[in-house]
Ligand SMILES: Cc1ncc(COP(=O)(O)OP(=O)(O)O)c(N)n1
């Protein structure tokens with residue numbers, strides 16, 4: 654499945670830190686039912702076998718709703734789970750190598766923090782860029798701050814779609830208006846919400862305001 658730019662609108666990234674009264678699958682299903690347009694499975698501490706098992710089940714869940722499914726960092730798990738794509742950062746496997754392994758049909762997302770990284774990612778086969786951290790985030794301790802003007806500069810210098818990530822919530826999302834991003838990528842404002850369904854609904858509505 655190649656990337657449909659519209660699928661980037663409300664891009665939810667999982668985090669089992671927020672698993673409590675619901676399982677990760679129940680949380681993701683609620684997010685999808687209420688507006689999440691793309692799911693990335695991000696597992697930082699799971700062993701390979703359990704990561705793969707979970708990725709297969711998550712891919713089935715996403716595809717039941719026609720939502721694309723992307724695996725964070727682990728190309729092998731993405732391939733073996735028949736995910737729609739993989740997202741890698743600057744410290745992960747090089748984008749060019751990932752593209753060689755996954756072929757032309759799978760989606761490749763790459764993190765970028767400046768125009769140089771963004772252009773290199775595009776040249777090396779990225780389908781979209783994740784740019785952040787735009788706002789302060791407690792979720793990723795080693796995030797690099799990226800200003801709104803740097804985000805705009807990146808968007809203006811590449812042809813592929815860009816999603817903003819990092820600390821985005823219902824109170825600050827509208828600051829992304831006029832940045833020309835294709836969507837917002839969010840963890841805690843969705844999965845850390847008291848009511849994942851209503852948070853997703855509201856964020857989708859606001860994301861549409863940003864992207865229109
Ligand atoms: C959509 C999106 N954008 C950026 C990231 C961050 O990726 P990375 O830099 O590899 O950091 P980790 O997620 O691995 O901590 C992302 N995951 N998704």
Ligand SMILES: Cc1nc(C(=O)O)sc1CCOP(=O)(O)O
Nearest residue numbers: 785786790792793819820840841
């Ligand atoms: C996974 C991730 N990547 C970032 C980057 O800057 O590349 S910030 C981030 C965490 C996003 O979580 P939250 O929505 O809870 O802030």
